[in-house]
Amino acid sequence: MPRIKGFWLYVVLLVVVLAGATAWGVLSQQTPEQKAAAAARKAKNEAIAAEQRAQQESRRHEKFAVEFCETRYKEMNADRQYTPAMLRLHSMTCRKMRDDYRAKWGQDP
Numbered sequence: 001m002p003r004i005k006g007f008w009l010y011v012v013l014l015v016v017v018l019a020g021a022t023a024w025g026v027l028s029q030q031t032p033e034q035k036a037a038a039a040a041r042k043a044k045n046e047a048i049a050a051e052q053r054a055q056q057e058s059r060r061h062e063k064f065a066v067e068f069c070e071t072r073y074k075e076m077n078a079d080r081q082y083t084p085a086m087l088r089l090h091s092m093t094c095r096k097m098r099d100d101y102r103a104k105w106g107q108d109p
Contacts, residue, residue, distance in 0.1 A: 063101065065097060066094070066101050067109060069093065070094050070098075073087070073094050076090060
């Protein structure tokens, strides 16, 4: 007989565990208000991430433009077919782009 008592103990224990797991699953589901709040947070976070990506892309593009300007100025200066006025204008343009970048982003490109 002790063997049958042990069997029923395991059956009761299994039923209690399954009932507890079912109750836990039902009680842990989100309410519609919680789902709406989570969706709003997700949308807000996605908007912030999109804005940061756009800002990084803009920064990268502006940095590339400044570096290209300076590279082109070096090429023009080495070529010697450009007049000093043209070189001066290009140099001032590059300097202005660098200053604008520094003012906008707070660091050199």
